[in-house]
Amino acid sequence: MASKSKNPIWAFLASVKLALLLIALLASTSIIGTVIEQNQTPEHYVQHRGEAVASVIQALNLGDMYNSTWFLCLLGAFSLNLIVCSLDRIPTVIKIVRKDNLATNPDRLAKMKLSKEEKIPGTLETAKKEVMQYLHEKGWKTDSRDKEYGTLFFSQKGPWTRYGVYVVHLSILIILLGAVIGSPTVATKILDNREFAFKGGISLPETAQSDFIFSYADEKKIPLDFTVRCNYFDIHYYPGTSMPKDYLSSLTVIEDGKEVLTTTIEVNKPLIYKGITFYQSSYNQIGAAIIKLRETNSGNVHVFPVDPQNYSVTNTWQEGETDAMIRIQSARQTQMPNGQASTEMKIWLMDSDGPPSMFPLMYGSPVIVERPNAKYELTIGPHFATGLQVAKDPGVWWVYTGCALMLIGLYMAFFMSHRKVWAHVYERDGQPMVLFAGHANKNTLGFSKTFSSLTQGFKKPQNNRA
Incomplete structure (x- = not known):
C-alpha cells in the first residue's frame, strides 16, 4: 500500500x-x-x-x-x-518532541552555534553534581545518561509550543463548526428543524406584541417560545436637522402571561433571551399619533396610541403604588408660528394624589405636569414601528471558544519556543570539563542571551571559589 x-x-x-x-x-x-x-x-x-x-x-x-x-x-x-x-505533518512534530535528546553524540555539541566549554575544579564526580545542581537552580530540570567519556545532562522547556500551529488549526475548525451549527441552511436542509437556527425580523409597532418573527430565507413565520412587546420607540435627531442621531426601543419579554424582562435596545446593544438575539435595525412611521408620558423622577415611560375616531378613550397606568389615568378631552386644528398646521389637544390627567390636571398639548411640543407625588413630561408625536432583526445562533459559543483557542495557539506559535540545553561533563588530561550547548527553534537571538547568561552564571561561582 x-x-x-x-x-x-x-x-x-x-x-x-x-x-x-x-x-x-x-x-x-x-x-x-x-x-x-x-x-x-x-x-x-x-x-x-x-x-x-x-x-x-x-x-x-x-x-x-x-x-x-x-x-x-x-x-x-x-x-x-x-x-x-x-x-x-503532526507525526513529524511528535517525533521531534519525543526525541531522545540524550542519544545526541557529544561531539555534535561543540559544533552547535550556541556552545561554551568551561573547566571545573575538583573531581569528575563533584563536577557532575555541581553541574546538575546549577542547572536545577536555574530552572532547568535535567535528565542524564553516562557516556563513554563522561555524563551527558539534558533539559528542555516548552516542547509543547511546537503544537501551537496545530492549536490554531483546531481553533479554525471549531470556529467553522460554530458557523455551520448556527447556519439556518443546515437547520432547515440537514436537521429539518428551522427553529434550531434562524435569521429573520419583524416590524413591531409601539405598544404591540408578537410571539413570532418572519424568516429572511422564505418569509415564513417562525414561532418564539415567548412574546416580545415594544413598549415605546424613541428617536433623537442631530440639532437643526432631520437626520437620526440615535434610536432605541424599550422591549418587554412576556412568558406564560408574566413579564419576565424589560430592557432598552439600540444599535450594537441587543436583547438576548433564551439564545435568541433581538437587534435594533430600523424603524418606520405608521401614521397615527401617540402620546408618550415620562415620569421624570423614576424615568418610567408610558405610551398611549391616539385613536382619531375615538379621542375620549381613557388610558390607565400605575406609577409606583399610585393608579393614574389620562384622556383626551378634545382636539382642534391649529396653526403653528411657522405656518404649518398642527393639532392641539386638551388633556385630562388624574391620579390618586389630588384633583385632576387639565392642560393643552400640541403636536411636537412637550408639556410638564406636576402632581403632588409625581412629575410628568408629556409629548405627542408620530407613531413608530421598530424594525427588529432576530437571530438564533447556537454555534456562537463554539465561535467564541475557537477565537479564545486561536489566541492561545498564536501566542504559542509566535511568542514561545522550544528551548534545549545540554551539558556534557568529562575529563581532559585529568581536568574535569563541562561543555554547554543550546538550541531553540524560534527567537534564537533571545535564547542566545539566555544561554550566555546561563554559562556566565556558572563561571562566576568558580571564580569566587578560586
Missing part, C-alpha cells in the same frame, strides 16, 4: 497550494457578501441592482451568501484541507 506521502489524493488534500487557493476563494467571496446587502427582499435587489444582477443574486443566493449551500461547501473543503494538512 502506498504511503500517505506518495498517495496523490492525500498529497493534494494536504497541499499548501490548495489551502492558499481556498483562502483566496473564501476572502474574495466574503468581499462579495460585504458589497451586496444581505437578507434583503428580491424587490430590493431589483430596485438597487437591476433585474439582470438581481437574477444572478437570486440564482447564487448571494443575498444570504454566508448561509448558501455553495459557501458552506467551500468551508467544508477548507476544513478537510486543514485536517489532512495537520494529520500529514
Whole structure:
C-alpha cells in the first residue's frame, strides 16, 4: 500500500497550494457578501441592482451568501484541507518532541552555534553534581545518561509550543463548526428543524406584541417560545436637522402571561433571551399619533396610541403604588408660528394624589405636569414601528471558544519556543570539563542571551571559589 506521502489524493488534500487557493476563494467571496446587502427582499435587489444582477443574486443566493449551500461547501473543503494538512505533518512534530535528546553524540555539541566549554575544579564526580545542581537552580530540570567519556545532562522547556500551529488549526475548525451549527441552511436542509437556527425580523409597532418573527430565507413565520412587546420607540435627531442621531426601543419579554424582562435596545446593544438575539435595525412611521408620558423622577415611560375616531378613550397606568389615568378631552386644528398646521389637544390627567390636571398639548411640543407625588413630561408625536432583526445562533459559543483557542495557539506559535540545553561533563588530561550547548527553534537571538547568561552564571561561582 502506498504511503500517505506518495498517495496523490492525500498529497493534494494536504497541499499548501490548495489551502492558499481556498483562502483566496473564501476572502474574495466574503468581499462579495460585504458589497451586496444581505437578507434583503428580491424587490430590493431589483430596485438597487437591476433585474439582470438581481437574477444572478437570486440564482447564487448571494443575498444570504454566508448561509448558501455553495459557501458552506467551500468551508467544508477548507476544513478537510486543514485536517489532512495537520494529520500529514503532526507525526513529524511528535517525533521531534519525543526525541531522545540524550542519544545526541557529544561531539555534535561543540559544533552547535550556541556552545561554551568551561573547566571545573575538583573531581569528575563533584563536577557532575555541581553541574546538575546549577542547572536545577536555574530552572532547568535535567535528565542524564553516562557516556563513554563522561555524563551527558539534558533539559528542555516548552516542547509543547511546537503544537501551537496545530492549536490554531483546531481553533479554525471549531470556529467553522460554530458557523455551520448556527447556519439556518443546515437547520432547515440537514436537521429539518428551522427553529434550531434562524435569521429573520419583524416590524413591531409601539405598544404591540408578537410571539413570532418572519424568516429572511422564505418569509415564513417562525414561532418564539415567548412574546416580545415594544413598549415605546424613541428617536433623537442631530440639532437643526432631520437626520437620526440615535434610536432605541424599550422591549418587554412576556412568558406564560408574566413579564419576565424589560430592557432598552439600540444599535450594537441587543436583547438576548433564551439564545435568541433581538437587534435594533430600523424603524418606520405608521401614521397615527401617540402620546408618550415620562415620569421624570423614576424615568418610567408610558405610551398611549391616539385613536382619531375615538379621542375620549381613557388610558390607565400605575406609577409606583399610585393608579393614574389620562384622556383626551378634545382636539382642534391649529396653526403653528411657522405656518404649518398642527393639532392641539386638551388633556385630562388624574391620579390618586389630588384633583385632576387639565392642560393643552400640541403636536411636537412637550408639556410638564406636576402632581403632588409625581412629575410628568408629556409629548405627542408620530407613531413608530421598530424594525427588529432576530437571530438564533447556537454555534456562537463554539465561535467564541475557537477565537479564545486561536489566541492561545498564536501566542504559542509566535511568542514561545522550544528551548534545549545540554551539558556534557568529562575529563581532559585529568581536568574535569563541562561543555554547554543550546538550541531553540524560534527567537534564537533571545535564547542566545539566555544561554550566555546561563554559562556566565556558572563561571562566576568558580571564580569566587578560586
